[in-house]
Amino acid sequence: MAEQRFTMVGGGLAGLMAVIKLCEAGHKVDLLSIVPVKRSHSVCAQGGINGAVNTKGEGDHPDIHVKDTLRGGDFLAEQTSVKGMCYAAPGIIYLLDRMGVPFNRTPEGLLDFRRFGGTLHHRTAFAGATTGQQLLYALDEQVRRFEAAGMVNKFEYWEWLGMVRDGSGRCVGSVAMDLRTMEVRSIPAEAVMLATGGPGIVFGRSTNSVINTGTAAGRAYLEGAIYANAEFIQVHPTSIPGEDKLRLMSESVRGEGGRVWVPKKKGDTRDPVTIPEEERWYFLEEKYPKYKNLVPRDVATREIFHVCRELGMGVGGRDGVFLDVTHIPAATLDAKIKGVMEIYEKFVGDDPRHHPMVIFPGMHYSMGGVYVTFEPGPNLEPLAASPKNQATSIPGLYASGEADHAYHGANRLGANSLLSCIYGGMIGGPAMVSYAKNVAKGSASVPSSVFEDAKKQWEERFASIDRMSGTENPYVLARELGEVMTENVTVVRRNDRLRKTLDKIAELQDRWKRINVLDHGHSSNRPLSFVNQLWNMFALGEVITKSALLRDESRGAHYKPEFQLPEPKTKDPTQDPDWMKAWKERHQKWAKTTIARWTPQGSEITYEDIPTPVLDPEPRWYA
Amino acid sequence: MDEATKVGLTTESRPQAGEKWVTFRIWRQESASSPGDFEEFRVPWRKGANVISSLMEIQRNPVNAAGKPTTPVTWDAACLEEVCGSCAMNINGRVRMACSALVDKLEWPITLEPMRKFPMVRDLTVDRTRMFESLKRVKAWIELDGTHNLGPGPRQSQSEQIQRYVLSTCITCGSCLEACPQITQDNDFMGAAPISQVRLFNLHPTGAMHAEDRLHGLMGPGGIQDCGKAQNCVQVCPKEIPLTTSIAAMNRDVTKLVVKDLFFKDKETETAVGGPA
Known part of the structure; x- marks a missing residue:
């Protein structure tokens, strides 16, 4: 039998974990990444990774983690994958520990855990406030070990352009471009996985790395892969607005005791350290006495928006609230969240250890993504090594990490992303192996003309982009897309504005045809690849907006005031029968996965029922 | 004021006439084998700007200080918060990360050069x-x-x-x-x-x-x-x-x-x- 090769697209946590699993199974992997994999966006994750290891005597259990996650996602997450993930979590944390991740420790030398949003347990393992960096490095080191042994061939500074498909529609490889030499090449594979992260740059400025354009997922969608739950975009409550990006201030700041407040007096211009305690309004603590500052992100974001926009009580009358850690000893802050303290210090200039930070919500994460499936096993977790796990709607194409749609429903809990990435890679790698075993013909049986034609088609596309000599600047179009998406498709959504956004995207798609490519060089020609990416970004922008427009309800991160359920009459909503009736009706109608398929006229949106074998839905309530 | 400007999330305001401009001297070299030289750019000053946001501004308006259209500068960047390691370059003669190099804390004009100990790829990018x-x-x-x-x-x-x-x-x-x-x-x-x-x-x-x-x-x-x-x-x-x-x-x-x-x-x-x- 010919040697089986697999292609991994993306070298963040999900991709690297899947590579390790493929190598352990004895297979060779071509690893494509637009940057050296050690620079992937996973490196930016700060706060930690969840797992119900229960070392704090709190009676934590994977079942509680499952419940917190499903409830946090307002029952839109795929339930078997969530169960599998939460049960695997303690083992994943131990694995990372064995790989040498410098997790913070307790005095007894055990792993330390901290509080995070949407749970009442200490469940988050952490390495300072650069946990993503430390986890990424651990997997990067293991992959380097396999690379040194000849198992992994890295294609760094290579961009995935699209699939190669055989006559039956099966994905049998990829076309990719060397971003330094502009060479286009076909790469055959038994199976391909997209672990390409989220679409933050579709929103212009976000907490994402500038490489997170979502182009690969967008292209897969344009080639027929289903994209799901696109409208669920997480806006992180605490970021620092900047010219070039919105810099994240980790949820761990609140996990370690950080408090959110505004002055009780509107437009108070006093130095915050001089404002006495009784003149401060800790609005999250007041409204959510149980979870306090650690309500789920969508809840915290809406409250901050409300305080600034509707009440006009933001700091200095502007957008922004205080995030205050000045009551915590500086030594504790340095031991646990130094990474974020330094970011604030470097980019804002104030020392947050002694001066409250000013923060505001910023686009952060996409719960939705390329649609994937799972095969439930008898224990209601994904069946080990089933080829259906992490499988997209296109045979031979897999997706995991932020690029997939499954794990977080309508809102992701903090510190569940690193976990879902690693778990997705962990079960996705073996799924690809099983798939390759089960298909009758390997990619070697595909006529070479199929690969040559695919390559030629892309060469022609880039030749045509190279000829674009119009008047529009691609980077200006990208900024206009980001502005309209941020303005209309983030925290508060209104149908009239969403319709206008669709019009704007159509306008941008039209103007795209009049782009000037700006650069005709044959070495590291960034505009050439960006013009192609931009088209895919428009496609994702359209799917996100249209999915938001058609979902006439509020759920998790998707908030439409026009379609909001009224407040229940009782403190516990289950005690208000009228409200429960309204909730049930709404839930029956809308607790479904949004399915988007590409058509020449734009996205076609349908809805798919969500099986709930693990946990029955209930009202999501944190007050 | 529109919503986006209020949030401070998106719109970057264009400077009015009479406002400050920052001059950048940037090393341009199309490939390892081609000759290189400095090219000057003038970028409107903005509060909180750093070297990367200024390079992004040049992308949106790739015209040099002499008013001549040119190619956008090539540089490496990803996270913009000093944790991915991409954007190291020589700024005013000292190697540092470009994302955390705030324009207001640098001497003007600002000179950007690639690292010189690594093979040149293009402009400010090198092969590490x-x-x-x-x-x-x-x-x-x-x-x-x-x-x-x-x-x-x-x-x-x-x-x-x-x-x-x-x-x-x-x-x-x-x-x-x-x-x-x-x-x-x-x-x-x-x-x-x-x-x-x-x-x-x-x-x-x-x-x-x-x-x-x-x-x-x-x-x-x-x-x-x-x-x-x-x-x-x-x-x-x-x-x-x-x-x-x-x-x-x-x-x-x-x-x-x-x-x-x-x-x-x-x-x-x-x-x-x-x-x-």
Whole structure:
């Protein structure tokens, strides 16, 4: 039998974990990444990774983690994958520990855990406030070990352009471009996985790395892969607005005791350290006495928006609230969240250890993504090594990490992303192996003309982009897309504005045809690849907006005031029968996965029922 | 004021007439084999701007200071918060990360040049492959039996964690190599970063089992003995990693191992070369 090769697209946590699993199974992997994999966006994750290891005597259990996650996602997450993930979590944390991740420790030398949003347990393992960096490095080191042994061939500074498909529609490889030499090449594979992260740059400025354009997922969608739950975009409550990006201030700041407040007096211009305690309004603590500052992100974001926009009580009358850690000893802050303290210090200039930070919500994460499936096993977790796990709607194409749609429903809990990435890679790698075993013909049986034609088609596309000599600047179009998406498709959504956004995207798609490519060089020609990416970004922008427009309800991160359920009459909503009736009706109608398929006229949106074998839905309530 | 401007999330306002402009002198070179020179740009001043946001501004309006259209500048960047290691370059003659180089804290005009110790790719981008190759040479990883479930790792003290954590924040940016007088494009000295990584892994209880493999990786041509102790590396490290302490510690360990190899070498001390199981 010919040697089986697999292609991994993306070298963040999900991709690297899947590579390790493929190598352990004895297979060779071509690893494509637009940057050296050690620079992937996973490196930016700060706060930690969840797992119900229960070392704090709190009676934590994977079942509680499952419940917190499903409830946090307002029952839109795929339930078997969530169960599998939460049960695997303690083992994943131990694995990372064995790989040498410098997790913070307790005095007894055990792993330390901290509080995070949407749970009442200490469940988050952490390495300072650069946990993503430390986890990424651990997997990067293991992959380097396999690379040194000849198992992994890295294609760094290579961009995935699209699939190669055989006559039956099966994905049998990829076309990719060397971003330094502009060479286009076909790469055959038994199976391909997209672990390409989220679409933050579709929103212009976000907490994402500038490489997170979502182009690969967008292209897969344009080639027929289903994209799901696109409208669920997480806006992180605490970021620092900047010219070039919105810099994240980790949820761990609140996990370690950080408090959110505004002055009780509107437009108070006093130095915050001089404002006495009784003149401060800790609005999250007041409204959510149980979870306090650690309500789920969508809840915290809406409250901050409300305080600034509707009440006009933001700091200095502007957008922004205080995030205050000045009551915590500086030594504790340095031991646990130094990474974020330094970011604030470097980019804002104030020392947050002694001066409250000013923060505001910023686009952060996409719960939705390329649609994937799972095969439930008898224990209601994904069946080990089933080829259906992490499988997209296109045979031979897999997706995991932020690029997939499954794990977080309508809102992701903090510190569940690193976990879902690693778990997705962990079960996705073996799924690809099983798939390759089960298909009758390997990619070697595909006529070479199929690969040559695919390559030629892309060469022609880039030749045509190279000829674009119009008047529009691609980077200006990208900024206009980001502005309209941020303005209309983030925290508060209104149908009239969403319709206008669709019009704007159509306008941008039209103007795209009049782009000037700006650069005709044959070495590291960034505009050439960006013009192609931009088209895919428009496609994702359209799917996100249209999915938001058609979902006439509020759920998790998707908030439409026009379609909001009224407040229940009782403190516990289950005690208000009228409200429960309204909730049930709404839930029956809308607790479904949004399915988007590409058509020449734009996205076609349908809805798919969500099986709930693990946990029955209930009202999501944190007050 | 529209919603986006109020949020401070999106719209960057265009400066009015009479407002400040910042001049950039940027190294332009289309490829390793083509000639290079500086090109000047004028960018509208904005509060909080940094070098990357200014390069983005040039992308949106690629016209040089002489009013002549030109190609957008090529540079490497990803996270923009000093954790991915992409955007190291020489700014006003000093190597540093461009994302955290705030325009208001720099002397104007601002001169941007690529790192000079690495092969040129284009404009401000260089090829840092040698750093990743060094990580292979010194086996900068923990030998793992496999990723199956084997329970927790070894217990470690809080002080060990503190010591290892800072070493593990190395972002492979290349600043330490750029600043090192011993490094040139045509020699093979590995520089401070991989030496410090050996210390990181040798401090780990499991990693220590293969400490000698890594120390052997530090020996020989291009290894630790090429360090000239100029101590520039520690001064430019954006993560403030105690690189010279690491070099001193590894120097001691390598010296001890050299002696041990010389006098006590027998079959037993030759550990298997660690490839994946």
